[in-house]
Amino acid sequence: MDSxxxxxxxxxxxxxxxxxxxxxxxxxxxxxxxxxxxxxxFDALNESIIWLEDNDWEETAEIVAEFRGFVPSTPLMIxxxxxxxxxxxxxxxxxxxxMLSLGHCAFFGVGGYTVGIMHxxxxxxxxxxxxxxxxxxxxxxxxxxxxxxxxxxxxxxxIGTICSTKRGVYFAMVTLSISMIFYYSAxxxxxxxxxxxxxxxxxxxxxxxxxxxxxxxxxxxxxYFVFIVSVVFIAAIWQVLRSPFGHVLRAVRENxxxxxxxxxxxxxxxLMAFTMSGAISGIAGALAIIYGxxxxxxxxxxxxxxxxxxxxxxxxxxxxxxxxxxxxxxxxLRQLMSVEFVKYLAIFQYWEAWVGGIFVLIVLFVPSGxxxxxxxxxxxxxxxxxxxxxxxxEALAKNAEDEAATEAE
Amino acid sequence: MPILxxxxxxxxxxxxxxxxxxxxxxxxxxxxxxxxxxxAGKTTFFNMIAGDLIPTSGQVIFDGADVSEVPAHxxxxxxxxxxxxITNIFPKLSVLENIRIAAQSRKMTFNLWSTVPSHKELVEKxxxxxxxxxxxxxxxxxxxxxxxxxxxYLEIGIALATDPKxxxxxxxxxxxxxxxxxxxxxFIKSLADPLTIVLVEHDMEVVLGISDKITxxxxxxxxxxxxxxxxxxxxxxxxxxxxx
Ligand SMILES: Nc1ncnc2c1ncn2[C@@H]1O[C@H](COP(=O)(O)OP(=O)(O)OP(=O)(O)O)[C@@H](O)[C@H]1O
Ligand SMILES: [Mg+2]
Numbered sequence: 222m223d224s225x226x227x228x229x230x231x232x233x234x235x236x237x238x239x240x241x242x243x244x245x246x247x248x249x250x251x252x253x254x255x256x257x258x259x260x261x262x263f264d265a266l267n268e269s270i271i272w273l274e275d276n277d278w279e280e281t282a283e284i285v286a287e288f289r290g291f292v293p294s295t296p297l298m299i300x301x302x303x304x305x306x307x308x309x310x311x312x313x314x315x316x317x318x319x320m321l322s323l324g325h326c327a328f329f330g331v332g333g334y335t336v337g338i339m340h341x342x343x344x345x346x347x348x349x350x351x352x353x354x355x356x357x358x359x360x361x362x363x364x365x366x367x368x369x370x371x372x373x374x375x376x377x378x379x380i381g382t383i384c385s386t387k388r389g390v391y392f393a394m395v396t397l398s399i400s401m402i403f404y405y406s407a408x409x410x411x412x413x414x415x416x417x418x419x420x421x422x423x424x425x426x427x428x429x430x431x432x433x434x435x436x437x438x439x440x441x442x443x444x445y446f447v448f449i450v451s452v453v454f455i456a457a458i459w460q461v462l463r464s465p466f467g468h469v470l471r472a473v474r475e476n477x478x479x480x481x482x483x484x485x486x487x488x489x490x491x492l493m494a495f496t497m498s499g500a501i502s503g504i505a506g507a508l509a510i511i512y513g514x515x516x517x518x519x520x521x522x523x524x525x526x527x528x529x530x531x532x533x534x535x536x537x538x539x540x541x542x543x544x545x546x547x548x549x550x551x552x553x554l555r556q557l558m559s560v561e562f563v564k565y566l567a568i569f570q571y572w573e574a575w576v577g578g579i580f581v582l583i584v585l586f587v588p589s590g591x592x593x594x595x596x597x598x599x600x601x602x603x604x605x606x607x608x609x610x611x612x613x614x615e616a617l618a619k620n621a622e623d624e625a626a627t628e629a630e
Numbered sequence: 631m632p633i634l635x636x637x638x639x640x641x642x643x644x645x646x647x648x649x650x651x652x653x654x655x656x657x658x659x660x661x662x663x664x665x666x667x668x669x670a671g672k673t674t675f676f677n678m679i680a681g682d683l684i685p686t687s688g689q690v691i692f693d694g695a696d697v698s699e700v701p702a703h704x705x706x707x708x709x710x711x712x713x714x715x716i717t718n719i720f721p722k723l724s725v726l727e728n729i730r731i732a733a734q735s736r737k738m739t740f741n742l743w744s745t746v747p748s749h750k751e752l753v754e755k756x757x758x759x760x761x762x763x764x765x766x767x768x769x770x771x772x773x774x775x776x777x778x779x780x781x782x783y784l785e786i787g788i789a790l791a792t793d794p795k796x797x798x799x800x801x802x803x804x805x806x807x808x809x810x811x812x813x814x815x816x817f818i819k820s821l822a823d824p825l826t827i828v829l830v831e832h833d834m835e836v837v838l839g840i841s842d843k844i845t846x847x848x849x850x851x852x853x854x855x856x857x858x859x860x861x862x863x864x865x866x867x868x869x870x871x872x873x874x
Binding site: 460461463464465466468469472475476478479481482484485486487489490493 | 711718722736739792
C-alpha cells in the first residue's frame with residue numbers, strides 16, 4: 222500500500238463515537254432541520270414517482286411508490302406534531318409534577334370545540350348575533366385561537382380548583398369523571414357541537430393577518446402553521462420546566478410534604494401546573510381540528526386521554542422529548558398497521574390490539590419509555606467511560622512512579 | 631418575650647389523647663430538649679408547632695402571633711423549620727438541589743422566565759450550607775444514595791436553607807453510630823444562638839450534654855421541666871424515664 226495515500230480518518234469505532242457525539246450535541250437541530258423541510262421531502266418523493274412514470278421507468282416507480290407507503294405523509298406528520306405538543310403539555314403533570322390525569326381529553330376537546338364552534342357559527346343566518354357576523358366577514362383564525370387560549374385556560378383553572386387537591390388514584394378518577402361530563406355535554410348539545418357526527422362546516426379558516434387559508438386544501442401550509450405554533454409552545458414549556466418554578470414542580474413530585482415544609486404552597490403549585498398543562502392541551506386540540514376541518518367527538522372522548530397517556534409513556538415520561546418519540550411511534554405504527562401491514566396480513570386491521578400489546582411490553586420491559594431508556598443507557602455508558610479513563614490514568618501514574626523509583630535505585 | 635409558646639395545647643386521635651394540655655415556652659436563642667418514652671407525644675407536639683397537624687384545642691404562638699391554624703408552608707415562611715424522625719428529603723434529587731430548592735422557597739416560587747443557575751446567590755448560599763453539613767464533595771450525587779448519617783445531616787441542611795428562627799429537630803441522631811451521635815450533638819450546639827432550637831432526642835448523653843433546659847413529656851402531658859441538674863434530680867422523672 223502506498224504510504225503517501227491519505228489514511229482513513231476514522232476507524233469504525235471512532236466513527237460511531239463521533240456520530241453519537243454529533244447527535245448528542247446537534248440531534249435536536251438535525252431533527253428540527255428535517256421537520257422544517259419535511260413537506261418538501263415528501264413532495265419530492267411524490268414527484269419522483271411521477272417523473273419515473275413519465276420517463277418509462279414503470280417498475281422503479283412502483284418500487285418507490287411501495288416505499289412511499291412506509292414514509293409518514295405530511296398529514297400524518299401534522300398529527301404527530303399536534304400530539305407531541307399535547308403530550309409535552311400533558312407531561313408537565315405526569316412526568317414533572319407526578320400527577321396522572323385521565324381527563325385531558327376535556328381540554329383537548331374544549332380547545333377544538335371553541336375554535337370549531339366559532340368558525341361554524343359566526344356566519345350569516347346562524348346562531349351568532351348580527352353584530353358579531355358583521356364584525357367579521359370571515360372570522361380570522363387568530364381571533365378564534367386567542368379565544369381558545371382564554372377559554373381553555375379558564376376551563377383548566379376551573380377543573381384544577383376542583384381536582385388538584387386530590388392525590389393519586391383519586392385525582393385520576395376525578396379528572397376522568399369530569400371529562401366524561403364534558404363528553405356527554407358535547408353529545409347532548411348537538412345543535413351546537415354537531416354531536417356524534419362531529420362538527421363540520423369549518424371550510425373557511427384563514428389567518429386574517431396574512432390572508433392565508435389553512436386546512437384540508439393545503440397540507441403543507443397547514444403543516445407549517447401547526448409546526449410554528451407547536452414549536453412556540455413547546456419552547457415555552459421547555460423554559461418553564463427549567464425555570465425555578467420547574468424545579469418546584471419536581472420537588473413536589475419527589476416529596477410533597479417536604480416541599481410544603483420548605484415553604485411552598487403545594488396546592489397552588491399543583492393548580493398552576495394543572496392550568497398550564499390544560500391550557501396548552503386546549504391549544505393542541507384547536508390545532509387538531511384545522512387540517513380535518515371538522516371536530517370529531519372522539520377528541521373529547523376518554524379514548525383521547527388514553528392515547529396521550531400511552532404516547533407519553535411510550536416515549537418516556539421522565540424526558541422532555543419523550544412524548545415526541547411516543548407520538549411518532551404511536552401514529553406511525555398505527556398508520557403502518559392499518560394501511561400497509563393489512564395488505565399482507567388481515568389481522569393487522571385490529572391495530573388497537575397491536576398497539577395495546579406493544580404498550581404492555583413497553584410498560585413491562587422498558588418502564589422508563591424508549592427515550593428514557595436510551596438516556597439511561599447513554600448515562601451509564603458515559604459513567605463507565607469516565608471510570609475507565611480514571612483507572613487508566615491512575616495506572617499510568619503508578620507506572621511512572623514505579624519507573625521513577627527503579628531509576629532512583 | 632418567648633419566641634414560641636403553646637397554651638393548653640392538645641391533640642386527640644379519636645379516643646387517644648396524644649398531647650394533653652401542654653403549656654410550653656421557649657426564649658429566643660435557647661437550645662431546649664424534649665424527652666419522654668415512646669408514644670409520649672413528642673412528634674405530635676412538633677407536628678402541631680410546624681403545621682403538619684392542626685391542634686384539637688389550645689394555641690401555638692410563634693413570634694407573638696397565634697399560628698395554630700396557619701398552613702404549614704406559611705409557618706415555614708414565618709421562620710419555623712423542622713426535621714423529621716424518619717428522614718424526609720428529596721431522595722431522587724441531587725444533594726445540591728435538595729438544599730437549593732429549600733433556599734429558593736425564600737425567594738421565588740412562580741418564577742417561570744429565568745433559570746435556576748442564573749440565581750448566583752442561591753447557588754452560593756447552598757454551597758455555604760453544604761460546607762457546614764460537610765457534604766460539599768457529594769453535592770452532585772443523588773440524595774437517596776447517601777449514607778444514613780449523611781442523609782440526616784442533609785435534612786438539617788434543608789431546614790437551615792429556609793433561614794428559620796426556630797428549628798425543630800426530631801431525633802436527629804436516630805440510627806447513627808455512637809461517634810456520629812457525639813459529633814451531631816456538637817454540631818447542633820454550634821447551630822444554637824441566634825437560632826432557637828428545640829430537640830427531641832432519645833440519646834441522653836446528647837441531651838444532657840448540650841441542652842439549656844430539658845422538658846419531660848409523659849403520656850402526652852407535661853411531667854417536668856428544668857436544667858439538666860434539676861431534671862436529673864427529679865424523682866418522678868427518674869421513675870418514668872431515667873431508669874438507667
Ligand atoms: N396520625 C396519627 N393518628 C393516630 N394516632 C397517632 C397519630 N400520630 C401519632 N399517634 C399516636 O399518638 C401517640 C403519640 O405519638 P408520637 O409519635 O407523638 O410519640 P413520640 O413521643 O414521638 O414517640 P416516639 O418516641 O416513638 O417517636 C402514639 O400513641 C401514637 O400511636
Ligand atoms: Mg416521635
